[in-house]
Amino acid sequence: MSGTSRDGIDAALIRTDGEGAIKRIDFRSEPYDDLFRDRLASACRRAIDMAAPAADSMIDDVAAELTERHARIVAGWDADVIGFHGHTVAHRPDRGWTWQIGDGAALARQTAIDVVADLRSDDVAAGGQGAPLLPVYHRALTRGLEKPTGVLNLGGVANLTLIGADGSLVAFDTGMASALIDDWMQLNGAGSFDANGDAAGAGRVNEAVVTAMLDHPWFDQPPPKSIDREDFTLEPVRGLALEDGAATLTAFSARAVALALQVTAARPARLIVAGGGRRNATLMRMIEEATGVEVEAADLHGWNGDAVEAEGFAYMAVRSLRGLPISFPGTTGAPREMTGGTLHRH
Numbered sequence: 001m002s003g004t005s006r007d008g009i010d011a012a013l014i015r016t017d018g019e020g021a022i023k024r025i026d027f028r029s030e031p032y033d034d035l036f037r038d039r040l041a042s043a044c045r046r047a048i049d050m051a052a053p054a055a056d057s058m059i060d061d062v063a064a065e066l067t068e069r070h071a072r073i074v075a076g077w078d079a080d081v082i083g084f085h086g087h088t089v090a091h092r093p094d095r096g097w098t099w100q101i102g103d104g105a106a107l108a109r110q111t112a113i114d115v116v117a118d119l120r121s122d123d124v125a126a127g128g129q130g131a132p133l134l135p136v137y138h139r140a141l142t143r144g145l146e147k148p149t150g151v152l153n154l155g156g157v158a159n160l161t162l163i164g165a166d167g168s169l170v171a172f173d174t175g176m177a178s179a180l181i182d183d184w185m186q187l188n189g190a191g192s193f194d195a196n197g198d199a200a201g202a203g204r205v206n207e208a209v210v211t212a213m214l215d216h217p218w219f220d221q222p223p224p225k226s227i228d229r230e231d232f233t234l235e236p237v238r239g240l241a242l243e244d245g246a247a248t249l250t251a252f253s254a255r256a257v258a259l260a261l262q263v264t265a266a267r268p269a270r271l272i273v274a275g276g277g278r279r280n281a282t283l284m285r286m287i288e289e290a291t292g293v294e295v296e297a298a299d300l301h302g303w304n305g306d307a308v309e310a311e312g313f314a315y316m317a318v319r320s321l322r323g324l325p326i327s328f329p330g331t332t333g334a335p336r337e338m339t340g341g342t343l344h345r346h
Helices: 034-048 057-073 104-111 120-126 135-141 177-188 195-201 207-213 242-262 280-289 310-323
Strands: 008-015 022-032 081-084 087-092 097-101 116-117 150-154 157-163 169-177 270-274 296-298 341-343
Touching: 008 310, 022 310, 034 057, 034 087, 057 097, 057 116, 057 135, 057 207, 087 270, 097 120, 097 150, 104 116, 104 341, 116 310, 120 242, 120 270, 135 150, 135 157, 135 169, 135 207, 135 310, 150 242, 177 242, 195 242, 195 280, 207 242, 242 280, 242 341
Parallel strands: 081 116, 150 270, 270 296
Antiparallel strands: 008 022, 087 097, 116 341, 150 157, 157 169
16 A cells, blocks of 8 residues: 555555455555655646646656565565555546556566556446545454444545444545645655654644635535545645644644534444554544544554555455455445456466
8 A cells, every 4th residue: 555645655464355354464564765755746746737647757657666666565475466556646536537556467467466456446437436445444344343433544635434333334535634744744844744743732723724724615525525635735834833834734634524523424432543643642632622532543453553554455455356345335426336446467
């Protein structure tokens, strides 16, 4: 998994039947160096301005290196199939497309392992959002837990899964999670992210800026819905002190989660939080304060909170091979339960 935080690649090795059987075997994470992170960000900025995905030498070069990096991280693993997400350089379901770079056929050749890639396109072609795709894995992880329950993934973008007592799924992006906070820290030369939320914790929230950012028309759209990282910018916080900007952007992410819960039918008793954002103590505190719901790190339930997304794409690769659905009307707005993915034999 190479996610919207653009911080690196996570790889998980699991044994699963794509349904209720899940055994974690291994997990690896490799951060991107600054040069590649900048190239990946440039590819995203270029892609988001295109009318549709198209050949582009710069993006193609980044995609080739991204594929090679994925091949290296799984070296030595004895796997039957790789679930290859690639990296989303632009997500435009409103225009009928989503674009994940990375060459599934090349990855299969380089690793000598079958690869299931392009897991979002079928859903988008059918009129769905193509995201989020993790809810079916979240449902498997929460078997045995009291329902309704919520799983909140805090990557660059935040997405929420609500699992009903009957196993029903409702899911959608809530807005930004760490993306803008990371960008703010990098812009100010204060590191690649706000470690533990210390900068935000020392700052003062600019309420006028938060209110203005939450006035974005995307928040008025009913779920299911998804968003691209590039849909929000740092312009509203420019001119603020480092700590105040971090606090304001963190509050923006937290209150977007609260807005999301206001439009759901069943309010969960808890939010189980996965992704790197769960390490941001200030963000976790602000989410709990804004929602009035108990917030728990996924690790408290025996999960690896860093590995959930990578595990989820491995899980979906198996579901794809078995023809099982990976997206649902309540998660992506697809017209029906849908499988997806393209199989590349090695």
